[in-house]
Amino acid sequence: MREFLCPSERGPRIFPEDATLNDNVMNAHPTPNYVGAIAPHGGLLINRLLRGEMAAATREMAQRLKPIVLSPMNVSDLELIAVGAYSPLTGFMGQADYRSVVYDMHLTNGLPWTIPITLAVDSDTAEAIAIGQSVALAEPDPHGDLHLMAVMEVSEKYTYDKTVEAEKVYRTTEEAHPGVARLYAQGDVLLAGDIWVFDLPLAAKTEFPELRHTPAQTRRMFAQSGWQTIVGFQTRNPVHRAHEYIQKVALEIVDGLFLHPLVGETKADDIPADVRIASYQAILRDYYPPDRVLLGVFPAAMRYAGPREAVFHAIARKNYGCTHFIVGRDHAGVGKYYGTYDAQLIFNEFDKELIGITPLMFEHAFYCRKCEAIVTAKTCPHDHSEWVSLSGTQVREMLSRGEMLPREFTRPEVSRVLIEGMKRRQNENHHE
Numbered sequence: 539m540r541e542f543l544c545p546s547e548r549g550p551r552i553f554p555e556d557a558t559l560n561d562n563v564m565n566a567h568p569t570p571n572y573v574g575a576i577a578p579h580g581g582l583l584i585n586r587l588l589r590g591e592m593a594a595a596t597r598e599m600a601q602r603l604k605p606i607v608l609s610p611m612n613v614s615d616l617e618l619i620a621v622g623a624y625s626p627l628t629g630f631m632g633q634a635d636y637r638s639v640v641y642d643m644h645l646t647n648g649l650p651w652t653i654p655i656t657l658a659v660d661s662d663t664a665e666a667i668a669i670g671q672s673v674a675l676a677e678p679d680p681h682g683d684l685h686l687m688a689v690m691e692v693s694e695k696y697t698y699d700k701t702v703e704a705e706k707v708y709r710t711t712e713e714a715h716p717g718v719a720r721l722y723a724q725g726d727v728l729l730a731g732d733i734w735v736f737d738l739p740l741a742a743k744t745e746f747p748e749l750r751h752t753p754a755q756t757r758r759m760f761a762q763s764g765w766q767t768i769v770g771f772q773t774r775n776p777v778h779r780a781h782e783y784i785q786k787v788a789l790e791i792v793d794g795l796f797l798h799p800l801v802g803e804t805k806a807d808d809i810p811a812d813v814r815i816a817s818y819q820a821i822l823r824d825y826y827p828p829d830r831v832l833l834g835v836f837p838a839a840m841r842y843a844g845p846r847e848a849v850f851h852a853i854a855r856k857n858y859g860c861t862h863f864i865v866g867r868d869h870a871g872v873g874k875y876y877g878t879y880d881a882q883l884i885f886n887e888f889d890k891e892l893i894g895i896t897p898l899m900f901e902h903a904f905y906c907r908k909c910e911a912i913v914t915a916k917t918c919p920h921d922h923s924e925w926v927s928l929s930g931t932q933v934r935e936m937l938s939r940g941e942m943l944p945r946e947f948t949r950p951e952v953s954r955v956l957i958e959g960m961k962r963r964q965n966e967n968h969h970e
């Protein structure tokens with residue numbers, strides 16, 4: 539018999555040893571509980587996803603608890619905590635970790651961590667919850683009901699200064715910044731506590747389930763492929779020739795590439811995830827060796843926190859088993875809020891050992907007509923006028939007019955998928 543501290547109103551319960559249960563749910567293993575060349579952040583791959591009898595018992599309990607309806611970003615966070623992508627986090631942050639992350643970019647245990655993972659509620663909701671009380675975490679379902687996913691034992695509730703968080707995490711207090719706007723719009727009180735998930739968000743079953751590999755799964759897949767070194771590539775954009783170049787340059791020095799597009803909440807003007815996924819599949823099919831690349835989706839929401847999010851993205855990919863991580867210029871940036879190299883320079887502020895994953899820094903790449911190749915300012919001596927470059931706005935405008943992007947900029951296979959996707963979207967919006 540093992541004691542499992544289940545968040546129950548009736549205090550801890552004893553669950554029998556259950557062979558179907560992934561036993562690292564106890565999070566108290568002296569021996570490694572992961573496969574792969576690199577340890578998860580903090581040394582243990584967290585698993586807060588209950589199975590079998592424990593899931594059933596917790597689900598039943600949740601029905602009697604006060605439900606808290608999560609924001610789309612928190613729904614993503616819940617899934618990422620559950621599967622260990624946010625290891626060592628086991629729930630939403632308490633005040634000490636929150637302050638330490640906001641001010642010092644580390645958890646109180648000394649590990650680097652740059653983005654607060656918090657659950658904000660309005661004051662009235664917070665008022666009605668007592669410390670030590672268990673609540674159910676829920677999301678709205680398509681029928682207007684609540685889909686219960688997890689139980690959280692509220693260990694703390696605390697107020698926080700949104701302006702300070704904006705200034706520290708986003709480096710701006712302007713509401714025009716999408717991450718800051720979301721922060722200002724959320725509740726004034728943060729609830730903290732460990733979570734036990736008995737059912738993943740609906741998106742886990744409906745949005746790219748075949749590509750939604752968990753860190754435990756990717757680690758196994760990398761090992762099965764015989765990859766010792768793996769480079770992760772975060773993106774929320776289609777893969778243009780420049781990205782293909784950077785990925786392949788990185789792939790020259792490691793064993794495998796993990797193409798890991800973010801599919802959680804993004805800005806309305808970012809290209810929708812389903813169109814992007816189709817474009818990745820098109821380019822992988824024709825231009826990448828299948829035994830060297832794995833495509834997966836990263837369920838996180840975009841914060842647009844630039845440098846801090848670059849570190850956060852790297853740490854999450856370490857949990858997925860990547861040993862290297864590509865950091866481009868203006869990684870996770872938006873507008874003109876961050877300096878060109880800020881997302882690369884921030885890595886110097888951390889102990890390399892504690893970060894664990896190796897960042898690979900890249901310049902902007904583009905096609906040079908004189909070189910007749912994809913180059914960067916580092917490798918090409920020619921005048922800017924020889925470089926083929928298009929702004930994001932130009933790209934969107936061309937695609938929405940049904941025009942192929944220059945083939946030096948984007949593979950025709952990708953252009954076609956993007957044009958089709960845009961057309962479908964426009965028709966859908968038209969019919970709504």
Ligand SMILES: [Zn+2]
Nearest residue numbers: 906909918920
């Ligand atoms: Zn050149």
